[in-house]
Amino acid sequence: MALLFLCDGEDADVWSAALRAEIDDLDIRVWPVGVGDPHDIDVALTWQPPRGVLASFPNLKAILSLGAGVEHILRDPELPPGVPVVRLIDPGLKSGMVEFVTMEVLAHHRRVSEYRAQQAAGEWRLLRQTLSRDRRVGILGMGHLGTACGEVLSRFGFPVAGWSRSEKDIPGIESFSGEDGLFALLERTDVLVCLLPLTPETEDILDATTLGALPPGAALINAARGMHVVDDDLINLLDSRHLSGATLDVYREEPLPPHHPFWTHPKIVMYPHAAAWTLPESASPVIADNIRRTRTGQKCIGQVDTRRGY
Incomplete structure (x- = not known):
């Protein structure tokens, strides 16, 4: 053997x-x-x-x-x-993913990218802040990693909901399932975290329809697979200001080609598939x-x- x-x-x-x-x-x-x-x-x-x-x-x-x-x-x-x-x-991969997702949810919550842009422009201006209890987090994919992230985020005071194929019973996390449940979760989500497995059913799930169902000003964090996101739809929703920002760790092609518009988009924070090793x-x-x-x-x-x- x-x-x-x-x-x-x-x-x-x-x-x-x-x-x-x-x-x-x-x-x-x-x-x-x-x-x-x-x-x-x-x-x-x-x-x-x-x-x-x-x-x-x-x-x-x-x-x-x-x-x-x-x-x-x-x-x-x-x-x-x-x-x-x-x-x-x-357990190490789980810990790394929890750290990454928590870091990026907090970064969107505290408007870190906007403050960095102001610093680069030499601008001193306070941005309106929201309490964590008023910033709703939605997680797509409530498996091993999604559940761990949701449990930690709920301890920060964020109202957390999760969506999966079948309904889950996780203390402190509201559960949604099925197609109707997907849009119900999106409509109540200010920061959307994608941790879905990649299957034929989940490929291209983050398109103009689903991302457009998020409230104006919502943000996206994708730490699952690049094939979940329709790139052009994401860029259009960022450019129209429907979405306030996106954190991307995964891409349809890796390494990302040097001329891809994600590289220079002011509302996108990129990582080279580094969320959890x-x-x-x-x-x-x-x-x-x-x-x-x-x-x-x-x-x-x-x-x-x-x-x-x-």
């Missing part, structure tokens, strides 16, 4: 050391040059695997994502059927646990419904 490490751009030596600190005799094969006999591979740890590669391992029993999302795995039309796909539920020191215990579970016939923590995409 061997683990396949199929993560282009990641340091295989660092990850191997961290994983062997959890399972000292773990056999790790690094794609593409160190795979050996493909029949040995029973678990794959991967991020953005090339099309068809995973189908070449006949004894594969689990596919573990090196991140919270799994769309990079599920989009492979040659994905081996019946093999469990597992998203990463990493998967770090070996926090993720390795979780990954090791799922390797053990796979090899003892137990269900992995974070196994997704491949039909739904999450």
Whole structure:
């Protein structure tokens, strides 16, 4: 039995050391040059695997994502059927996302971008401030990350509501679900946070219709996937002043092309997909646990419904 490490751009030596600190005799094969006999591979740890590669391992029993999302795995039309796909539920990644979302909600709430622009212009002017209890936050996607962000934001005094496929019961967070629930949430939201999984149903969900349903002056934070946002619609709503600003961590194409209008838009704050990182020191215990579970016939923590995409 061997683990396949199929993560282009990641340091295989660092990850191997961290994983062997959890399972000292773990056999790790690094794609593409160190795979050996493909029949040995029973678990794959991967991020953005090339099309068809995973189908070449006949004894594969689990596919573990090196991140919270799994769309990079599920989009492979040659994905081996019946093999469990597992998203990463990493306490470090969760902590990073909570920090990022809280930071950006507070930045929109306290009008940080406007004060920075005034500083650059040499302008001294107080901007009207709103109490946190009067700044309504809406979160799209109330899974592991969305719930954690909502719980922290509610402790700052923000009225928090969340939208998901099915209704949730989370103390202190108002729950919305379904298409009607989506627009009900949007209409009561001043800062919208997108943490949705990327599926065929959620692609392009943030378009002129949905973003236009937000109250005038609302702001957007997208830390999910770039394919959730229709870029031109977002720019039009910012230019018309219907939206006051947007924080973007993810994009349809990454790295973002140098001539994309997001780079120079005065109402957009950009990050290079940096909201929350998967770090070996926090993720390795979780990954090791799922390797053990796979090899003892137990269900992995974070196994997704491949039909739904999450």
